[in-house]
Amino acid sequence: MFSANIVIGQPGNFEKDRVDADFDFKWPQDSLQYIPDWVYTSPEIYHREIERIFKGPTWNFVALEAEIPNPGDYKRSYVGATPVVVSRDTDGSVHVFENRCAHRGAEFCRNQRGNNKEFVCPYHQWSYDLKGNLQGIPFKRGLKKEGGGMPRDFRNEDHGLLKLRVTRLHGVVFASFSSEVEPIEQYLSPEILKDFEVVFKGRKLKILGYYRNELPGNWKLYHENLKDPYHATLLHSFLVTFGLMVVGSKNGMIADPTGRHGTLASAKPETMEGVVDDASKKEMRSYREDFKLADGRFLEYVREFDSPWSVTMQTIWPNLIVQRELNTLGIRHIVPNGPHSMIMLWTMFGYEGDSEEMTRHRLRQGNLMGPAGFLGLEDNEAIKFVQEGVRRSPSERGVLKLGGDRLGTTNSVIDEAGIRGMYKHYRQAMGL
Amino acid sequence: MYTGYDMPAADPKAVRELRLEIEELHAAYCWTLDRGALEEWPDYFTDDAVYRITARENADSGLPVGLVYADSKAMIRDRAFAIQHTLMYAPRYMQHFVSNVRVLEARGDAVKAQANYLLLQTLVDGPSTIHQAGRYYDTFVRRDGRLLLKERQCIYDTVLIANDLVLPV
Numbered sequence: 001m002f003s004a005n006i007v008i009g010q011p012g013n014f015e016k017d018r019v020d021a022d023f024d025f026k027w028p029q030d031s032l033q034y035i036p037d038w039v040y041t042s043p044e045i046y047h048r049e050i051e052r053i054f055k056g057p058t059w060n061f062v063a064l065e066a067e068i069p070n071p072g073d074y075k076r077s078y079v080g081a082t083p084v085v086v087s088r089d090t091d092g093s094v095h096v097f098e099n100r101c102a103h104r105g106a107e108f109c110r111n112q113r114g115n116n117k118e119f120v121c122p123y124h125q126w127s128y129d130l131k132g133n134l135q136g137i138p139f140k141r142g143l144k145k146e147g148g149g150m151p152r153d154f155r156n157e158d159h160g161l162l163k164l165r166v167t168r169l170h171g172v173v174f175a176s177f178s179s180e181v182e183p184i185e186q187y188l189s190p191e192i193l194k195d196f197e198v199v200f201k202g203r204k205l206k207i208l209g210y211y212r213n214e215l216p217g218n219w220k221l222y223h224e225n226l227k228d229p230y231h232a233t234l235l236h237s238f239l240v241t242f243g244l245m246v247v248g249s250k251n252g253m254i255a256d257p258t259g260r261h262g263t264l265a266s267a268k269p270e271t272m273e274g275v276v277d278d279a280s281k282k283e284m285r286s287y288r289e290d291f292k293l294a295d296g297r298f299l300e301y302v303r304e305f306d307s308p309w310s311v312t313m314q315t316i317w318p319n320l321i322v323q324r325e326l327n328t329l330g331i332r333h334i335v336p337n338g339p340h341s342m343i344m345l346w347t348m349f350g351y352e353g354d355s356e357e358m359t360r361h362r363l364r365q366g367n368l369m370g371p372a373g374f375l376g377l378e379d380n381e382a383i384k385f386v387q388e389g390v391r392r393s394p395s396e397r398g399v400l401k402l403g404g405d406r407l408g409t410t411n412s413v414i415d416e417a418g419i420r421g422m423y424k425h426y427r428q429a430m431g432l
Numbered sequence: 433m434y435t436g437y438d439m440p441a442a443d444p445k446a447v448r449e450l451r452l453e454i455e456e457l458h459a460a461y462c463w464t465l466d467r468g469a470l471e472e473w474p475d476y477f478t479d480d481a482v483y484r485i486t487a488r489e490n491a492d493s494g495l496p497v498g499l500v501y502a503d504s505k506a507m508i509r510d511r512a513f514a515i516q517h518t519l520m521y522a523p524r525y526m527q528h529f530v531s532n533v534r535v536l537e538a539r540g541d542a543v544k545a546q547a548n549y550l551l552l553q554t555l556v557d558g559p560s561t562i563h564q565a566g567r568y569y570d571t572f573v574r575r576d577g578r579l580l581l582k583e584r585q586c587i588y589d590t591v592l593i594a595n596d597l598v599l600p601v
Binding site for chain 2 (some may be wrong): 006207208288
């Protein structure tokens, strides 16, 4: 159900939704072991996030270069909630500008992807080049007899599209509203760069396709979910039963020094025999010893990466997830959509040079992920449940005590250090 | 339009009985899904069947990804088992509506056809909503007198999915 279809408990009808200028956003007990519900429900907090995080000193994912390989290729995208266009110019450079005509504000680019020589706003046909510069205005000088037209001092250079800073790393395009954000490698940190490069460095991507969904939950819940190895070993019977990520195998949560980015990593054991001890089996209701696949090809792992991990799920602040789950690869682009909703844009890919069988293998394994994936749909359901709970209940906070006060990196799956680390950074960025 | 199914429709008069047979098959298939008898769902397919649900934007661009992608009946069976026994999701009711059946081609035992579908979802504490509007592109083969799906491509227009798709189309 779309969040717009909510009948029982519509947002706006609860104490926590109040926009109250003098509300005191005080973190409970000044401790990262608690998260106040208002980070998920308050419109005021949401607006502050847009200003300080998405429009602040961050690099936002906008596209994969493989989506726009040729001059004139473009893609509709988002930075935070702001619609943008990602465009490749004739010289091969990549540009990102607001999808808003400088004239009257029309969102002029309507196709998800395409190729053109220029962008023309359909309303009054103002035209822009592939870098977002204003090129032409019909009847700019008016008519001979009746006059009209732009004032003499009107300069096209002053009326181009709003351009964002752009950076590219191994075929991934990021944009920023900020002039202060550090270079991308530094922004990511060596800890995160390492597993990012396993997926992207030196390999040309082949786009396999897209999924899109609205997820009726606050955007931060998606980051939390992938900084939370505890849920992986409990919620997802596919991970647990088939050893993709399970207590007893080698797992890790690797965070950058700021705590904002993370890599949830796991090494699939060669065999499940003896991995999970009997005591752990009893703790995990989703462990299903009786579940055997009728078609085992689905979970085969072709060891194609130079990495000890068979799974790395990277959360790259503030809007990118990089998924490497065995041989199914993809990115998820998070578009915040108010406190109670996010849009998830998934791009699945393989590599150029993949054999037909390898592509089919990736497609088969894709059943794990996405809005109908064996893991993906469970995450979407759980996140929706959390949003409903925090929105509708008068209680005020959640608890994050697993692993005590540890922050960021941890090698235990029974630990919430990754989420606490993220909120340490969040509080600084938000002034909370 | 979907590649491989872009021929003109067969003469409706010549294939009227076949169309009726396919419509009856759709009704049975929907009844299987709508009452949650997923253990019967794989029986509509051949052993080597391809079953894919994908967004129209992928189909139109020739992109191969599936929201659901199975290239064997065994994979369909695994999904049915997972939905029934291992996956976590909120309770819901589904209703499938299939219409506008067009028989495209009938050659010997192989039949190509298309149909529109509407998938209604009712979360038990929400309204009934159109969860997906789409089109089936089907290839049937006749085995022991019965039509089985050798290929079912479910191409949905509702590109932005409301949270997730749990039950099959």
